[in-house]
Amino acid sequence: MANISTLDAxxxxxxxxxxxxxxxxxxxxxxxxxxxxxxNYTGSLIGQIETARKVPTLEFSQRVDAALGTGGALTRLVQLVLRSQLPAxxxxxxxLEARATQMDTFHTHLIHGLLQTPAYARAVLGVLDQGNLDDRTAARLARQRIFEKGEPPQFWAVISEAALHQEVGSPQVMRDQLAHLLSFEGNRLINVQVLPYSAGAHAGSQGSFDxxxxxxDPPIVYTEGYSSGHPTANPxxxxxxxxxxxxxQAAALSVKKSAEVIRQVMEDRYGEQVA
Structure with a gap:
């Protein structure tokens, strides 16, 4: 455990x-x-953060920067801190997400991490492991700040219809998650397409990839297994x-039709009436 006298910067x-x-x-x-x-935080929490026993949040960093006039130094630094909390x-x-100008993603059973709500992300990360769940959730959500950059990436997500029906967390968590997907309607940078069950056998049957x-730089393909990732630039x-x-993308529904399907799933499966 680190303390003030031994903390190694x-x-x-x-x-x-x-x-x-x-x-x-x-x-x-x-x-x-x-x-x-x-x-409006406890002195104890500040002590824990100063001794590297607690991971700071973006909000905490912004408040400290404003109070101490640091010019945003801690707000910039917290991005590296949160990234360091991701699995090695x-x-x-x-x-790669932070550098990319465009991302094309396909997921078979989950909503992509860059599109997850806090509750959905927490439910996914908490399966079999509740340790440091707050910090791990914050680290996942911090990745989404790439969409706040001056030049954010173009993001395409093809999501299997199964991911809309796979109840993660609770019906309320799913309602909020699907509503979050619908919030991107009209967003020219973030596009969501649903691959319907009716597509049958498809080109992504071997699994998810980005x-x-x-x-x-040349494009990179990323695939994932249990506790391991496999990026490659092999042509x-x-x-x-x-x-x-x-x-x-050709087999998936259009962005507009996909939104209609998401609304329908919200109503039929999770009891949400969507105007």
Missing amino acids: GASPLHYYGFELRRYREAAGLTQRQLGEII WFQEVAE LFHFVS DTVRDCSLRYDHL
């Missing part, structure tokens, strides 16, 4: 954040309790998956 992004938070606070002449009173094998994928496109694999994605 170079040990991890979390340690560096704690070191910087303490430095900014002391430069302002505030105790942990005093800073907590200003930003997935951190490379988060970096395609990342970049300004100057043959990229060519094969690109062709598969073209066929998946």
